[in-house]
Amino acid sequence: MRPLFHPSIDDVTVEGILHALSDPVRVSIYARLAGLNCAAACTAFQQAGDRVIPKSSLSQHFRVLREAGLVRSERSGVEMHNTTRCGEIEQRFPGLIPAILNAHRMQAAGTPSSRPPRRRTATAAVRKKAKGR
Amino acid sequence: MRPLFHPSIDDVTVEGILHALSDPVRVSIYARLAGLNCAAACTAFQQAGDRVIPKSSLSQHFRVLREAGLVRSERSGVEMHNTTRCGEIEQRFPGLIPAILNAHRMQAAGTPSSRPPRRRTATAAVRKKAKGR
DNA sequence: CCCGTAGTTCAAGATATATGAACTATGGAA
DNA sequence: TTCCATAGTTCATATATCTTGAACTACGGG
Numbered sequence: 001m002r003p004l005f006h007p008s009i010d011d012v013t014v015e016g017i018l019h020a021l022s023d024p025v026r027v028s029i030y031a032r033l034a035g036l037n038c039a040a041a042c043t044a045f046q047q048a049g050d051r052v053i054p055k056s057s058l059s060q061h062f063r064v065l066r067e068a069g070l071v072r073s074e075r076s077g078v079e080m081h082n083t084t085r086c087g088e089i090e091q092r093f094p095g096l097i098p099a100i101l102n103a104h105r106m107q108a109a110g111t112p113s114s115r116p117p118r119r120r121t122a123t124a125a126v127r128k129k130a131k132g133r
Numbered sequence: 134m135r136p137l138f139h140p141s142i143d144d145v146t147v148e149g150i151l152h153a154l155s156d157p158v159r160v161s162i163y164a165r166l167a168g169l170n171c172a173a174a175c176t177a178f179q180q181a182g183d184r185v186i187p188k189s190s191l192s193q194h195f196r197v198l199r200e201a202g203l204v205r206s207e208r209s210g211v212e213m214h215n216t217t218r219c220g221e222i223e224q225r226f227p228g229l230i231p232a233i234l235n236a237h238r239m240q241a242a243g244t245p246s247s248r249p250p251r252r253r254t255a256t257a258a259v260r261k262k263a264k265g266r
Numbered sequence: 267c268c269c270g271t272a273g274t275t276c277a278a279g280a281t282a283t284a285t286g287a288a289c290t291a292t293g294g295a296a
Numbered sequence: 297t298t299c300c301a302t303a304g305t306t307c308a309t310a311t312a313t314c315t316t317g318a319a320c321t322a323c324g325g326g
Contacts, residue, residue, distance in 0.1 A: 002306090013240060014160070014233065014236045017236075018160075019151075019152070021151050022149075022151035023148065041303075041304095042303075043302090043304090054285050055285095055304070055305090056286070056287090056304090056305080056306085056307095057284055057285060058304085059303095059305055059306085060284075060285090060305095062304090063305090075291085075292085075304090077292065078293060078301090078303055078304090079292090080304070093236035093239060094235075095236075098232075099231075099233070100147070100151070100232070102226075102229075103150075103228075106225075107146060134273085134275080134320090134322070137274095156314095174273095175272075176272065176273085187315080187317075188272080188273070188274090189274080189276095190315060191273085192272095193315075193316090208272095208273090210323065211270090211271060211273090211322075211323045212272055212273080212323095213273070
């Protein structure tokens with residue numbers, strides 16, 4: 001098993017962060033992790049809302065978060081200790097993470113459970129409709 | 134030609150915004166557009182740094198920005214008037230766009246021209262190397 | 267009516283993502 | 297030590313998204 005790769009904070013890019021957090025599963029994992037003040041195992045995030053994330057997918061999501069520089073994962077016995085790298089990132093890109101998490105909270109607050117959790121925008125649906133033209 | 138689709142501000146999602154701005158070409162287009170206080174045609178962005186963006190790609194990038202709710206595009210004669218929807222988005226997700234643009238500026242400032250404009254992170258390169266193991 | 271400019275749409279190849287199945291690593295029990 | 301359970305990773309492949317040349321649409325002028 002390859003040792004886990006963590007980029008140096010200087011190699012962390014805005015694009016990488018935005019890409020990592022542009023996935024609803026990942027941003028919710030990250031938000032939960034940031035809310036904690038301690039490490040958490042991957043298994044703690046197998047349940048996202050109502051959906052169950054397969055563990056291979058979870059593993060990939062953590063890899064993306066890790067390689068974007070957002071989280072640090074260290075093995076501790078049989079499980080993994082995941083922690084955010086908030087401090088480092090706050091220093092490199094002040095205000096970025098708080099703004100994203102805040103926006104995420106606002107969006108979650110404005111979605112009581114009515115609209116289904118769309119990925120990204122209504123675009124996909126629009127295009128699907130448009131096909132029958 | 135289909136009329137251009139612009140989502141209502143209420144349908145704009147954080148994920149959509151982050152996804153749209155997680156591409157180096159798009160974020161630089163958006164940053165330039167936000168810096169202007171007037172509309173600009175797509176052609177104004179054919180040159181990104183040193184690279185020339187094919188017009189079909191440019192068109193797709195604008196579509197992504199548009200459908201994420203970041204820009205508004207209106208035909209004006211033979212060309213397109215593109216403007217940001219900063220105001221609306223600021224109201225829906227206060228501080229999000231400024232934080233991203235600020236982070237983008239900081240990153241650009243810290244990259245005199247030394248490191249090549251990597252997409253996202255060093256991940257791709259890492260994986261490429263790892264293949265020959 | 268024809269041409270040039272600006273942009274969109276289409277199609278196909280390249281890339282990335284999701285996930286079941288197989289594998290690795292660790293710790294505890296027999 | 298060997299076996300087992302738990303927690304993750306890696307691999308393979310199906311699916312989806314992205315990129316871009318070529319063809320097309322829309323508008324304005326001559």
